Amino acid sequence: MLKKLLFIVVLAGLVGAIAPSCKVSYSFTGANLSPEVKTFTVYYFPNRARLINPTLSQSFTEELREKLTRQTSLNELSENGDIEFEGQITGYEFKPMSIQKEDISAQTRLTISIKVKYTNHKVPEDDFEQTFSAYEDFDSNLAISSVEEELSVEIIDKLTEDIFNATIANW
Template identity: 35%
Template sequence: MKKGLVFFMGVFSLMLISQSCSITLNGSSIPPGLKTINIEFFENNAPLVVSNLSQDFTEALKARIRSQTRLSIVRGEANATMSGNIVNYTITPVSVEATGSNTPPIASGSRLSITVNVKYVNDVDKKLNFEQQFTKYSDFKGDISSQEQNLIVLINRQLTEDIFNKAFANW
C-alpha cells in the first residue's frame, strides 16, 4: 500500500513539473507566443520532376505539424513561416552485378534521394530561424516505377521528421 502511494505521488509530482516547464511527450519545444505557422507550397525545382512530389511533400509537412503541435496552420501572416523547394530528386545505383565477360555490369540495387531546401522564420524567437538543406534516401531493388510512390511516402516521412526536429525540438 505504501509503495502504491509513493508511486502515485511520484507520478503526480512529475505531472506538476511537466505542466510548469512546458515539457511535451513528442519532444517539441514551442515558445508560448507561437500560435500560427504558414507552410508555403514547396515547389519542385529538381532536374528530375515527379508530378505529385511538391503536393505530397507540402501536405506531409503540414500533417506532421498538425499532429505533433498545437499550432494553427494559416495562409498569409503568421507567427512563423516555413518555405522552400525541392532541389534534388535522383536515382543512383548503389550496387552492381556482373552479367558476363562481354556485357557491362548492371545495377542490382538503387537509391532514391530527395533533397529539400527549407527556410524557417520564427517571428516570436528569431534565434530559432534557419535555412538548411535536408536529404534523405531509400534503397530499393528492381524497377523504380512500381515502388516510386511508396518510396516517396517513406522519404517524405523521414524528411518531415528531420525538419520538425530542427524547427521545434532544437535537435
C-alpha cells in the same frame, strides 16, 4: 505505499509551481517550443529539381502541414504564422548503387533533397536555412514506375520527421 503517494503529490505540486515560469514548453509528442508560439504556416514547396515528379510538391507540402497539425497544438494559418516553413525541392534523382560484376547495378537509390527556410517570429535566434535529404533503395530489376510512388511517400515521411526534429523538437 502512502509515502510513495505523498511523494508523488508533493512532486507534482512542485512541478506545477515551477513549470509556469519556464520559457520552454514540452509535450509528449516531442514538441519543444516557446509557449508564445501559437501558430504555424507552411508555404507551398515548388519543385526546382532537374527531374520532376509532378505530385511531389503537393505531397510534401501537405505531409509537413499534417505532421505539424498532428504532433503539435499549434493552429495553422495560410500566412504569417508565428513559425513559418518555406523552401523548395532541390533534388529528385535516381542513382545506381551496389554495382556488381559486368557493371550491373543490383540496387537503385531514389534521393529527394529539400531546402527549408525556417522562421520563428517569436524566437528569431532559432531561424535557419538548411537542406534536408533522404533516400530509399530498391531492386534495380523493378521498374521505376512501379515503386516511385511508394518510395516517395517513405522518403517524404523521413524528410518531414527530420524537419520536425530540427525545428519543433529542436534536436
